[in-house]
Amino acid sequence: MFVEFGFHATPTSKIAKEAGVANGTLFHYYKTKDELIFALYAHTKSHLTEYMYANASKDESLELVFKSIYTNTIEWAQENKPEFYFIQQFSTSPFYGLISHEEITKQAKPHLDFLQDGIKAAVIKPMPVDLLYTLINSHIAGINQYLSSQEFSTDKQKKIINESFQLLWDMIT
């Protein structure tokens, strides 16, 4: 509903109704509407992170692990479009600025470590990991936007993902 109508155009009364509970119940679990929004963001973000690292055996080469994470992320986004869109909407909203810097770095830590390993192993080009991370995230956001902009067959979609991965991989290695 936040994605469809926006944060403030989605009243708590409708959220409660959609959830099948009374108005008061909602405020029993979340002191304020903002708290609910933050909780939803954290919840959604952790779902994505969990899915990203699924099937990531540490035996594979760094490229294969990275490709697995890349593919997983896009797959999750395509199968959970509202959730992914919500993350983006939240990230570019004033709400995002209210999250503590600490929380954000904590969230990004595992990803940054992974990239740092890649640099240390002389696989990934030496550059600030923050920059690298941002570039990768933006790239993935772009691919998702493209994949959502029109209807592709599953095969065509896989082809796009493979090719765009190669572009990204060549760029950072």
Next chain:
Amino acid sequence: MFVEFGFHATPTSKIAKEAGVANGTLFHYYKTKDELIFALYAHTKSHLTEYMYANASKDESLELVFKSIYTNTIEWAQENKPEFYFIQQFSTSPFYGLISHEEITKQAKPHLDFLQDGIKAAVIKPMPVDLLYTLINSHIAGINQYLSSQEFSTDKQKKIINESFQLLWDMIT
């Protein structure tokens, strides 16, 4: 104010006050608050577009023209952070979905044409221009996010822009 507080947390009364006019005056020029928001988006977007193509002499090589557009865009974004942030906020909000598809393609047309020329000239890799366009936009959004995340000296900033341009250029050519 939209960037700072969000769309609905910015009442028309405060907009009018900030603009130094009475409440009624605002609604004399914009029938609804939404109309004002759309107008602000169109206004801001056209400012950016104008700046992007500044100093773009058609005599230069395609790479130099592209680099000029690239640099201009990032410069504008860094010098007009709230405006750039507003465009991003708007683009990932439910408002964006209310803009006609026609309007969007019309807006992107010159950029797509430019990229198409690059492909025809065998400078840019052959791929769907939509995809190319999205990748470039995402890349630029990422760089801006990175540049805004910490304070860089002007020299350092220029260095980052140059290096990241090279990454992008190598990726698409």
Next chain:
DNA sequence: ACAATGATTGACTAATCAGTCTACAAATAT
């Protein structure tokens, strides 16, 4: 069996908001 705590309800409220309306002022046209 009986406390005690936690969960659920929905009517209620105080505040806020987008948009209206009437009156007046300024500018422009005749």
Next chain:
DNA sequence: ATATTTGTAGACTGATTAGTCAATCATTGT
């Protein structure tokens, strides 16, 4: 000079909203 249109003002309204509250209901521990 007068008439007509356009711009400005700000008090006002009806609707909506986040959040409260007092009263039940359910669950758990003893």
